Amino acid sequence: MKFEYSRVKAVEMLDDFIQKNLHEYSKLRNFDFGPEKRSNVSCLSPYITHGIISEQEVIQKSLSKYSFSKNEKFIQEVLWRTYWKGWLELRPNVWEDYLIELNNIREEFKHNQNYTNAINGKTNIECFNHWVIELKENNYLHNHTRMWFASIWIFTLELPWQLGAEFFMQHLYDGDTASNTLGWRWVAGVQTQGKHYLASEWNIKKFTNNRFNNIKLNENAPPKVSKKNYSIIKQDFSNKNIDDRNLLIFENNLSFETTDFQSNVFKKIYIISNKNENRSIKLSEKVIKFKSLLIDDQKKRLQDKSIDCDILDISEIKNINESVIALYPTVGENLDYLIKNNLKLDFLYRKIDQCSWQYCNKGFFNFKNYIPKIISTFN
Numbered sequence: 001m002k003f004e005y006s007r008v009k010a011v012e013m014l015d016d017f018i019q020k021n022l023h024e025y026s027k028l029r030n031f032d033f034g035p036e037k038r039s040n041v042s043c044l045s046p047y048i049t050h051g052i053i054s055e056q057e058v059i060q061k062s063l064s065k066y067s068f069s070k071n072e073k074f075i076q077e078v079l080w081r082t083y084w085k086g087w088l089e090l091r092p093n094v095w096e097d098y099l100i101e102l103n104n105i106r107e108e109f110k111h112n113q114n115y116t117n118a119i120n121g122k123t124n125i126e127c128f129n130h131w132v133i134e135l136k137e138n139n140y141l142h143n144h145t146r147m148w149f150a151s152i153w154i155f156t157l158e159l160p161w162q163l164g165a166e167f168f169m170q171h172l173y174d175g176d177t178a179s180n181t182l183g184w185r186w187v188a189g190v191q192t193q194g195k196h197y198l199a200s201e202w203n204i205k206k207f208t209n210n211r212f213n214n215i216k217l218n219e220n221a222p223p224k225v226s227k228k229n230y231s232i233i234k235q236d237f238s239n240k241n242i243d244d245r246n247l248l249i250f251e252n253n254l255s256f257e258t259t260d261f262q263s264n265v266f267k268k269i270y271i272i273s274n275k276n277e278n279r280s281i282k283l284s285e286k287v288i289k290f291k292s293l294l295i296d297d298q299k300k301r302l303q304d305k306s307i308d309c310d311i312l313d314i315s316e317i318k319n320i321n322e323s324v325i326a327l328y329p330t331v332g333e334n335l336d337y338l339i340k341n342n343l344k345l346d347f348l349y350r351k352i353d354q355c356s357w358q359y360c361n362k363g364f365f366n367f368k369n370y371i372p373k374i375i376s377t378f379n
């Protein structure tokens, strides 16, 4: 698998997937046929995470090929991301608490043999070891495999989910605060309290086309328990005045020219780069490089349109003297940096988020009902 670092390539992948594979998505999406046979899923997540292509763009293109009813499963999956994002936006202390817990557990497990075996792919579970290598080599795992991986980590290897979520963030090109943290919480059984995801030998064999043997798992573990309940914190996602300001773009919005704000005029655009010094979770070199190349690609595309822009390290935001406004970075490392450093910025929110996040107060089952309404706001 190779993820190129350009919007042109990402759009090619999207078009190709829609033309050739979308029609079989709902039938085949749960199969992990191995890294060389990924055409049954889109592999677009590294690009959607970085805003290289947007959920709206993906959905609109899919709808230009097939009707909503033929496309429903795919659209639902694309909007899972938006749902998780909104869910976390309404309960940002889930992320705060996660980082506090992670900090404590990290120290405790630093020399734990079980943990070091797991992250080095040296357990006695063949498929798990295989996936560790795959993750480090390709920086991507299939969704079903992420579920199995997390389940084995938590219930068979008996390691804390917080460390597993960190390991994913370090190596995934699509590493996303909301989808990853809440995905791990969901597998553990603390996201939907009492409901966990237990991987089983038959399921792994079936959906990997019998590629693995010796899958001895704990298939009866009880869900993890958390005493914490998170109530919704009301937020204001309305947009502030744009006129005559500089714009900051973070790593989640690296395609300014396709955003809702493409026709607004900004004095200058700063693309903010956040290297490891200012992250709670230190990313692998490959992931940092991927982000940095995507940022370069965005800069080049803006310059081709004669838009005044520059790349700026996050630590330099404080030195911009003129008025700035920022495309909202969403709950995660970049917003944490702004908050910790008392950098109070005005934000611009995407239309899709403004519309969708209001429906993230309950479960995805409820959110699904609003999908036609969300899509109707696209035009």
Ligand SMILES: Cc1cc2nc3c(=O)[nH]c(=O)nc-3n(C[C@H](O)[C@H](O)[C@H](O)COP(=O)(O)OP(=O)(O)OC[C@H]3O[C@@H](n4cnc5c(N)ncnc54)[C@H](O)[C@@H]3O)c2cc1C
Residues within 6 Å of the ligand: 029, 041, 042, 043, 044, 045, 046, 048, 049, 077, 078, 079, 080, 081, 082, 084, 141, 142, 143, 144, 146, 147, 150, 168, 172, 174, 175, 176, 177, 179, 180, 181, 183, 184, 187
């Ligand atoms: C434990 C765990 C951790 C995860 N961590 C991440 C993460 O850090 N970043 C990330 O982008 N996704 C994460 N996911 C969700 C999902 O696994 C990936 O988005 C998906 O595998 C990406 O592959 P794809 O683009 O081929 O997906 P496709 O099946 O082609 O789906 C199309 C798009 O829909 C969205 N999508 C699909 N499934 C999900 C889902 N379950 N949750 C959220 N969005 C989804 C993605 O944007 C994806 O690109 C995680 C899931 C689990 C169970």
